[in-house]
Amino acid sequence: MLKLETANIYAVLLIITFLIFSSCASKKDILYLQDIDNKEGRKINYVSNKIQINDVLAIKISSLYPEAAIPYNFDNSLSTNSSFIETLKLQGNLVSPEGNIILPVIGSVKVLKKSTTELELHIKSILESGGYLKNAIVSVRILNSKITILGEVVAPGTYTITEQNVTLLQAIGYAGDLKINGNRKDVLVIRDINGIQHIKHIDLTQTDWFESPFYFLKQNDVIIISPNNTKIKSSGYIGNAGTVLTIASILLSTVIILTR
Secondary structure (H helix, E strand, O other), rough: OOHHHHHHHHHHHHHHHHHHHOOOOHHOOOOOOOOOOHHHOOOOOOOOOOOOOOOOEEEEEOOHHHHHHHHHOOOOOOOOOOOHHHHHHHEEEEEOOEEEEEEEOOOEOOOOOHHHHHHHHHHHHHHHHHHOOOOOOEEEEEOEEEEEEEOEOOOOOEEOOOOOOOHHHHHHHHHHOOOOOOEEEEEEEEEEEOOEEEEEEEEEOOHHHHOOOOEEEEOOEEEEEOHHHHHHHHHHOOOOHHHHHHHHHHHHHHHHHHOH
């Protein structure tokens, strides 16, 4: 009878141990870029994001004679109670579904799929070759460039980006990094390019995605961090380590009482 009681206790302890360790993540599931040494000396190819439908552009036209450029700029004297950047968005040039913007004097200009640098040169060419303005200086910026990060990060939300090139890792840094229970092996990036949706699954524990078009993010990208298996289990009936210990303690006490 004593051997049977001891066997029952050992069985319960074995189950407890299994439940605790099965809910723990391994080092390989947590560390970023585990083969990063292979990328030593890698050349980074910086890219210019292309202008898309519904982008809001800030376009500033000037010249050696500022007075001559005034007619080609919208009135920037408007004021609102919103922030400065929001005011600029209201005054900016919205890219139409046809991929055009309207500039004072010049009229409709095709901007879709051009980079900001390409558009600067294009508008400069129109101004100078059309006899509108000599020695034109053109500056173009995308005002509503943003990314959204959801799921297992410290600070999920939508972030406005002002840099020309932002990597996926930098974006995760904006959100305060992944939580310990974020699934680093299956990060989902959703990209909408002129009405066509592109989806990429990325393993942050490796570096093979460094050469993909998703190394640098584009405006309006959505990043989703799913929970790992440990978090999923802790949300179910098994519970986290603390819950497991509580249940195990109750079971063990019950076994001891019943076998006295």
